[in-house]
Amino acid sequence: MRKILTLAMVTVLIGFATRQNLKAAEHFDQTAKSFTIAVLPDTQFYCDTRLKLSAKWGNGDLRRYFFAQTEWVRDNQQRLNISFLVHEGDIVQADAPEEWAIAKEAMSVLDGKVRYCMCLGNHDMGFEKSDNKYGGNIGVNRTTHFNTYFPREKFAKRREFGGTFDPDRHDNSWYHFEAAGLKFIIVALEYHPRDEVLDWANRIVAEHPDHRAIVVTHAYLKGDKTRNTNKLKLKGNNGEQMWQKFVSKHRNMFMVLCGHFGGEAVLTSTGDHDNQVHQILSNYQGLNNGGESWLRYMVFQPEANQIGIYTYNPALDKFKNGPSSRFDLDYPMAPPLTAPGITQPGAANAVKKEAESPAGDDQKAVPEE
């Protein structure tokens, strides 16, 4: 009788232990295998203490929202397993040193805590004095103070740094990282990148076939879910030309992130290798207080072959939950990147060609910024 009792107790204990282990394993899988990329859209109004175009909101110096973003990303790095942050450009209002000083201070919150890269917007470059609301024209050439405040030498020391187009400048750069056993490459391109920059970017992505490629560039997709076709005086390529000459060409390409145009949009297009490329616009500068710290983060869940997109405001501790702000994207992460059929159309996770996100919710249409 005692033996039977003991046996029963042992069985119960083993069962309990197994359930506990299973629970622990499930928990471990969830936290260990999902990871996050954070996205900062146009921060130009947060740095604008000089022209004070943000005075229209009547709330003075808005730099606190830039700090709210980077401090939140830093403080939630562990919880969300934030592997990287990208800045979509229009970091500052009109390429002024005092604006860059604010951006440098806000971004340096991440130094040593969260890896990041940045691309230049039209407001970050080519300032030419003139009598208008910016005190000059912007984006008329490729001069910028960016390299003084975010110099290549500083970033080249980092493990995640890959290289730059120009050996002395940080305007066009590539970075790499690994998360959940997957390798990623991020190529950050100048505003309307020149042909020679796209040639360089093509080479970098082609040289890393085992890396999953993300492009960050300022002006690419518009709020109406079409790639921009603007013709500028500035020599370079618009969104549609970037797609034709670069983005569509690579099997390992799966995402383009951009700002510039107001609002939110997603366009999923099929590349030359039948791979699905999610092109995502987010830019909240037209909202109250120049965006009031609204940001994006993308939770990659390899086991589900999904990327969860979240739109969050750390200053207000609020989410946007409309269909254009909170959605999931299919992206196959399970098989090796080079395996045949990884993104075949008709596969479980394939998205129909040129699939579009649902209509925007509370984003008012804001023209080019």
Ligand SMILES: [Zn+2]
């Ligand atoms: Zn812009």
